[in-house]
Amino acid sequence: MNHKPIRKTSGNRLTAMLQVRNEANRYLESVLHDLSEFVDEIVIIDDASTDGTFELCQSFAKVTRLIKLEKSEFIHEWQLRQRLWELAISTDPDWLLAVDADEFYEDLAKVHMRDLINQDQYDWVGFRIYDFWGGLTHYREDELWMIHQRHTRLLVRYLPDFYYFYPRMDHHVPRLPLSYAVLPGFQAELRVKHYGWAVSKEERYEKYLRYMSSDPNGEWGSLEQYQSILDEYPTLIEWKEDPL
Amino acid sequence: MSNRDNIEKNTEHLAKRFTHLDHIGLIGLPSIDKVTIILEMTDPVWAVHSIQLLLLHSEHPIRIIALPGSLEFPSIQQYFAKEEPIEFWPYEAGIDRVNQAFVTIETPFVVLMEDRIMVTPRWLSSLIWPCMDEERVMIVSPMSSTEQFDGKLDLWFQSHADLVSYAEEHHPRNQGLWRQVTMLTGSCLLFRRELLDDVGGFDPLLRSRELKVADWCLRARLLTAQLALCEDVYVQALHSLKPRRGEKILSDEWHLFCSKWGIERDSYPLTSISELDISQCLIQPFISIHHEPVFITVLVVVSEGLDTTLEPGYPIQIEQSYSRIQWIGILIGEHEEHPCDEQGIWGRLDALIKVREVEQWHEALEAAFMLVKGEVITFMFDTRTYESDYVTWVVDFMYRESADVVVNTGHDIPNLEAQVHIPKEPLPVPLSLTAHRRIQEVGSYVRSLEEYYFIPRASLRAVYWTKGTEDE
Amino acid sequence: MKYMIFCHNGWGDFSYKRMLKLLPDRDEVLVVGEVMEKDEQDYDVCSISLTNMLSLDLTEYTTIVCSPYWLKTVNSLHPRYMIALLERCPDDQDAEMWNKYSELLAAQADIVGTASERIYLEQCLRREGIFLLSGESLLTYGMVNHRHDTLFLNDYEMIWFEALSSMNKGERFEQWTSVQWEIRCKYYVDLVATYPFHATISYLAATYLYLLGRSSDAGMYLVNSFEQMVLHDYLDCLESHYRFLSSMAAQVGDLEKAIRIYAVSVYSEEDQMKVIEMRNWLEHGKDDLVKAEIFRLNEDYASAIRTLKPLNTSESKSLLRDNYVQTYRYEDVLRLKEEGSLSHEKDSEISLVDSLLIRGTIHMLHNRPYEAVTAILTATTVELSALRWLSEMSSYEESAERMLRSIAYES
Structure with missing residues (x-):
């Protein structure tokens, strides 16, 4: 009997997983191009898009699993997360990278990606996410915009026999099962660029309105933070790409 | 002062006078009649203790009918003086002894209780008073840990002395505090004799005590009887570390109960019963308390060709302790005229079937079945010995386990209480150790070179019991 | 039966006074050391000085030993039976020594009781004949006559009474352990229905179901507990919670799964070698060794020992020895060695x-x-x-x- 080791130190396949909804005219195409350079496979759930997102995803060769939901499940976020997870693990992956449709890994991260996964000492990796603001040159850093001060778990080893669960919440559900928290992980000093807020002032205002209508009492997020979207003069820091 | 205020003041005065007279011992008993106490005994130590407390704390003259709960229940008469008002009834298999006890009741008030109950001072008068206060009250219960609903009260006492202190303080302080409830299920119930005439006895199809009593209470309520809970009486109850017979509610019993009362089956356990709207229930038929014990047919089989022994077969033990038996003999194959007949059984049979060809054994069985009158059929073969209480045990297990099939797995194990286990799947079992109810499609019969077998139908309740029979 | 009580720190600190009234076949109860006259009357005991006690023949006595420091003395007296009552380490004692010698006491005793559920569960996973001397039930399960009164026994008191009665008659008393597990199990399973988001309650329900051999039911309580631990940020639960699933898998006979679960929970080279070793055993049909080892790695030494005892290979004896060492069953270790059961390579x-x-x-x-x-x-x-x-x-x-x-x- 030849047993696959629980943790491989070489030859690990990297699978990206995304949930998308109406991203055709934003960064999705660039993200998929970018991912195609350094992952082996991409798995996507389209949450009932109406703008050609599905067809866009289909056009990428590395997208090996693509499901479109008839009806959006966004308001029951944990169900959507669960679905994406189940789709991703059905490919029998080694490592999974949870990516948003507006996220880009810095070059240094792409270079080190294989080293991160070809080891058997830790089962997840945290990265620092930077919120770019109003453009692709600066990120925001002030009291309520400090996500890059901590690490976010984005890359995990899939262990078929581990117990996975998501908290049953409708919003702010983590991208990856919470149970990874008990396994050893690695906080990498590698960065991810989030362009969700890199949009125009008008688009940021529309986002603000969407947040306020779906969560007017700040049950799921901070009202203060929603308000800060409208700040006239946020603190912005110039992004410097790390040398390879 | 208004009329209403006057009445209230008046009531208050009367209550104070009553309390004063009661305190100085001038209030007599609520009833001059004897009270019959039917005591269901499950444990000899508990029973002795329970009876001692009944004799100590019952202010009324009483007649105790003590019913043993099993064939193996030991005698406890030696712990009581002959002049005590206790009748120790012997155990009888195949019949509900409580219903039989009901037949003999002549007193207006009856208590039905289990030996787990330890009564407290003034318990009996306090239970009778609600019947005096309200003529529609038919069944009364004290507070105890054996009630499931409103009457449930779990109190811990380190000793009997503490229990008595509590009762002596609590009962007078709360005297007269009783209320109507929708359901009683406890191990101590007082009821009026006339309820037996109106409603009848316990439903013989129900086995667990909780369901039997719940069913009885519902039938009483259908006839507008009231159930009363005495909050001024607390009785202590003993519990068993291991589950006892009659405690567990079987699923088929629960389904029967639900069908009867229109209850959702998924709402087990009993919480739904107390909320039942009785006005929506069908009127239930009267259930007579007069029953005969189970009538059983024994098929005595002597078959040529079984086993290779050259010895003659065993004599059939026709002297059985159980009396209600129809005996049918089946002779299969070539035999001397009266085989195994040291006791002259062949002349005493009610019917005899003989087939010369061994291959016609199945037809012989079929013919015998046509003559069967018993509710239960058991088989005795000359290849085994059977004790004289074998049929009694069969009837007992069939009845109290609500079984469709009972199989004796006996190896002679002295001093071992008979054990019961219910296998997950029905297996072929030796016919010589089997008994089954006379029902349609009960199973099939097969014959090998050595043995006849019975294969029960899968959905039937087959119970295996262990107590001495000897294999040859 | 005559009983001799050996308290730690004297009668004043003895926390099982009521139990002395409820001892079965009670003939005489002596307490080594000073006892107040009132207590002697209330509990129907007699105090005896150390000197006088040492001059008695204790071979007909059942000793009740409440401190590991009595072990040496009691051993020298060769009592008929030894009952150990285990306590948490007192503040003024060295914890390591107290705990080690308490284990030795438990290993030598005929029957063990403790009021601490934590100690109780640890011991249930180490040996047989353990009883919990505390509980929440208000129900009465038995009676004992004491002087002119009848004492009522609650669930754990009745179980303890039955177990001691069996012991006094030289009969086995393991059935009472299962009865206690059933009662504790029901208590926690019912409590889970009221407090479904309480990690400890779910964990205890899972543990008792596991002890009762009902791992197929235990799993859902364990994962619920695991989820609650993670949700509340108690992240040090990989071994206590997740790895426990491997023991449950082993119990139901799914050894492949048991090994895989264990493998997920380990990172060091030594532990990974263990995984390889178990896989090897499985390939060679040595299922019982795998089962026992999974139990041992989950600190369920009792199940490991039960699995290994009927086996007769030098490999199984070596594993058995390891389990005996970890549970301080030193006499059993030496017996194995004397039997020559251990292979020379292992020696x-x-x-x-x-x-x-x-x-x-x-x-x-x-x-x-x-x-x-x-x-x-x-x-x-x-x-x-x-x-x-x-x-x-x-x-x-x-x-x-x-x-x-x-x-x-x-x-």
Whole structure:
């Protein structure tokens, strides 16, 4: 009997997983191009898009699993997360990278990606996410915009026999099962660029309105933070790409 | 002062006078009649203790009918003086002894209780008073840990002395505090004799005590009887570390109960019963308390060709302790005229079937079945010995386990209480150790070179019991 | 039956006074050390001085021992039965020594009781004959006549009574362990229905179901507990919670799964070698070894021992020995060695030292100081660090002496 080791130190396949909804005219195409350079496979759930997102995803060769939901499940976020997870693990992956449709890994991260996964000492990796603001040159850093001060778990080893669960919440559900928290992980000093807020002032205002209508009492997020979207003069820091 | 205020003041005065007279011992008993106490005994130590407390704390003259709960229940008469008002009834298999006890009741008030109950001072008068206060009250219960609903009260006492202190303080302080409830299920119930005439006895199809009593209470309520809970009486109850017979509610019993009362089956356990709207229930038929014990047919089989022994077969033990038996003999194959007949059984049979060809054994069985009158059929073969209480045990297990099939797995194990286990799947079992109810499609019969077998139908309740029979 | 009570720190601190009224077949109950006259009457006991006790023939007595420091003394008296009552380490005692010698006491005792559920569950996973002497039930399960009154027994008191009665008759009492597990199980399973988001309650429900051999039901309670732990940020639960699933898988016979679950929970090279070893055993049909080892790795030594005992290979005996060592069943370790059951390859220098140290400890606890010291010193010729056992033994003796002096002083 030849047993696959629980943790491989070489030859690990990297699978990206995304949930998308109406991203055709934003960064999705660039993200998929970018991912195609350094992952082996991409798995996507389209949450009932109406703008050609599905067809866009289909056009990428590395997208090996693509499901479109008839009806959006966004308001029951944990169900959507669960679905994406189940789709991703059905490919029998080694490592999974949870990516948003507006996220880009810095070059240094792409270079080190294989080293991160070809080891058997830790089962997840945290990265620092930077919120770019109003453009692709600066990120925001002030009291309520400090996500890059901590690490976010984005890359995990899939262990078929581990117990996975998501908290049953409708919003702010983590991208990856919470149970990874008990396994050893690695906080990498590698960065991810989030362009969700890199949009125009008008688009940021529309986002603000969407947040306020779906969560007017700040049950799921901070009202203060929603308000800060409208700040006239946020603190912005110039992004410097790390040398390879 | 208004009329209403006057009445209230008046009531208050009367209550104070009553309390004063009661305190100085001038209030007599609520009833001059004897009270019959039917005591269901499950444990000899508990029973002795329970009876001692009944004799100590019952202010009324009483007649105790003590019913043993099993064939193996030991005698406890030696712990009581002959002049005590206790009748120790012997155990009888195949019949509900409580219903039989009901037949003999002549007193207006009856208590039905289990030996787990330890009564407290003034318990009996306090239970009778609600019947005096309200003529529609038919069944009364004290507070105890054996009630499931409103009457449930779990109190811990380190000793009997503490229990008595509590009762002596609590009962007078709360005297007269009783209320109507929708359901009683406890191990101590007082009821009026006339309820037996109106409603009848316990439903013989129900086995667990909780369901039997719940069913009885519902039938009483259908006839507008009231159930009363005495909050001024607390009785202590003993519990068993291991589950006892009659405690567990079987699923088929629960389904029967639900069908009867229109209850959702998924709402087990009993919480739904107390909320039942009785006005929506069908009127239930009267259930007579007069029953005969189970009538059983024994098929005595002597078959040529079984086993290779050259010895003659065993004599059939026709002297059985159980009396209600129809005996049918089946002779299969070539035999001397009266085989195994040291006791002259062949002349005493009610019917005899003989087939010369061994291959016609199945037809012989079929013919015998046509003559069967018993509710239960058991088989005795000359290849085994059977004790004289074998049929009694069969009837007992069939009845109290609500079984469709009972199989004796006996190896002679002295001093071992008979054990019961219910296998997950029905297996072929030796016919010589089997008994089954006379029902349609009960199973099939097969014959090998050595043995006849019975294969029960899968959905039937087959119970295996262990107590001495000897294999040859 | 005559009973002799050996308290730790005297009668005042003895926390099982009521139990003395409920002892089965109660003939005489003596307490070593000073007891107030009122208590003597209330509990129907007699105090006896240390000196007088030592002059008695205790072979017809059942001893109740509440401190590991009595072990040496009680051993020398050869009582008919020894009941151990385990307690958490008192504040003024050295925890390591108290815990180790409490384990030795438990291993030697005929029956063990404790009011601490934590100690109880640890012990249930280490040996048989353990009983919990606390509970929440208000129900009455039995009666005992005491003087002119009848005492009522609650669930754990009745179970303890039945177990001791069986022991006194020389009968087995394991069935009462299962009865206690059923009661505790029901309590926690019912409590989960009321508090479904409480990690500890779910964990205890899972544990009792596991002890009852019902791992197929236990799993859902365990994962619920695991989820609650993670949701509340108690992240140190990989071994206690997740790995426990491997024990459950082993119990139901799914050994492949058991190994895989275990493998997920380990990272060091040594532990990964263990995984390979178990896979090897499985491939060669040595299922019982895998099962036992999974149990042992989950600290369920009791199940491991039960699995290994009927086996007769040198490999199984070696694993059995490891389990005996970890549960301080030193006499069983030596017995295995004497039977010659252990293969010579396994009898390396390390295990030789272990055997000598174990032997030394037993000699010490049975009042054979010369033999004890000889064994330890022999061990030091192989492994110098064995010297620390000498100082440990002498610390134990000092603590025992101190306790005896305080009892003697009171008397």
